[in-house]
Amino acid sequence: MTNIRFKILFAASCLLTTFAFMPSGQAQSASEQTPSSLTHKMYLDMKLGKLHIEGDNAVVDALILQRNIPITYDYIATLMRTPNAFGEGPACIVCHSSNDPHKSYRGLDLSSCEGMLRGATEAPARPVIHPGKRHSNLIVHMLQNNRMPLGVPFFQNIDTPAINMTRDWIDAGAKNDENFNNNVLPLFKDEAAFGGDAACVECHKSYRDPPSFNEVNLTSYEGVMKGAFSKTMKKQGKPGIPIVIPFDSGASPLLQRLTKNRMPPGVDPGTDSNHPNTLMLNRWIEQGAWCK
Numbered sequence: 001m002t003n004i005r006f007k008i009l010f011a012a013s014c015l016l017t018t019f020a021f022m023p024s025g026q027a028q029s030a031s032e033q034t035p036s037s038l039t040h041k042m043y044l045d046m047k048l049g050k051l052h053i054e055g056d057n058a059v060v061d062a063l064i065l066q067r068n069i070p071i072t073y074d075y076i077a078t079l080m081r082t083p084n085a086f087g088e089g090p091a092c093i094v095c096h097s098s099n100d101p102h103k104s105y106r107g108l109d110l111s112s113c114e115g116m117l118r119g120a121t122e123a124p125a126r127p128v129i130h131p132g133k134r135h136s137n138l139i140v141h142m143l144q145n146n147r148m149p150l151g152v153p154f155f156q157n158i159d160t161p162a163i164n165m166t167r168d169w170i171d172a173g174a175k176n177d178e179n180f181n182n183n184v185l186p187l188f189k190d191e192a193a194f195g196g197d198a199a200c201v202e203c204h205k206s207y208r209d210p211p212s213f214n215e216v217n218l219t220s221y222e223g224v225m226k227g228a229f230s231k232t233m234k235k236q237g238k239p240g241i242p243i244v245i246p247f248d249s250g251a252s253p254l255l256q257r258l259t260k261n262r263m264p265p266g267v268d269p270g271t272d273s274n275h276p277n278t279l280m281l282n283r284w285i286e287q288g289a290w291c292k
Contacts, residue, residue, distance in 0.1 A: 038067060060276040064283075071284035073113050073291050079277050080110045086143050086278055087271040089264025113291035124250055131289035135241060140282050141256065144273040148257040149196025149203075151269075158259040162193040166258065170249040176221040188218040194258055207231045216243065224254070 063069075079085040080092045093111045101107035101122035108128065109115025116139070119127035128139040147156075169175075169184045187193040188200040204216040207223070207230055215231050217223030230240030243253040262269065 038069075041067070060279060065279060068283075068287075071280050071287060073284070076116075076281060076284050077113070079281065080116075086264060086275050086281075087267040089266045092264065095265075113289075117289065117291070126250070129285055129289055131285060132287075134282070134286050137282070137285050140278065140285070141253070142260060142263045143275070143278045143281070144262070145253075145257055145260075146262045146269045147260060149194055149198055149200065151197050152195050154261050154265060156195050160195070162187050162190075163255075163258055167249040167255055170244055170252050170255060171247060174225070174244050174246040180221060185221070215240070228253075 064071075083089070083091045085091065095105045096108040096110040098104035098111075099107050099109045099115060099118060099121045107121030107125075109118065116129055117127070117131070119125065119129065119138075126138065128137065128142075130136050165183055166187065169180055172179075174180075188204075191197065191199040191202075194200070200218045204212050204214075204218040206212045206219075207215050207217050207226070209215045209229075209231075214228040216228050217226065217230075224244060225242075227240035227242040227244070233240050241253075245252045249255045
């Protein structure tokens, strides 16, 4: 990314030089010019002080994401084949290169566009990509979301009484009943319930971030059902992002975070979840996940 940033900045400096030496009769003030291309638009934004590039993430955001540059499948294919593309770890296709569950974990093929769109074929079969959507893509969640609680070993058993109790409560409708209040809610306050070193409520106890990561509040039924970013979303006139989907534990982020490890295997939990390549993968999906 450093080389890419250098090339972008070098191109921008050349463009600035070109416009600086433009004959006075042809030159216009930056505010009067109509962008004729993406490169010209970049120049105008720099001239007007709208574009600030500091760091690799900022380059991706300012020059690609903010301008909604089309992300090609060719680039996504490269990411799937490149070690450390989303954080330190092996290339995605090392573990996910076939829809045959005997050859590839979860029967997930990330070596082709068709395979990515087909999703996981091993039961429970499910898509990992929903073209055109932003918040419901399992492949992005797996790259961004650490398994909870932090510090749980990669091979920690997911068939435990606490996890099964949480799963059963969701699949039964996630009701605010005696079972929830007497059996499920106390799990979030028990530091040993899910195999970590801290109770869930140590990091998720209010609607503010900080102190609660992602504005998740696990201290009450109301808090659990409000989901993530409820305070932020409320300012936009929208509800929080659900972490519990009644009757569907498999689609519930709460259970996913208790059972699914962040990818790639071995990635440091402290690695930025908004890695530039993860953001571009997400944008490709938002743009329709076109196989071209």
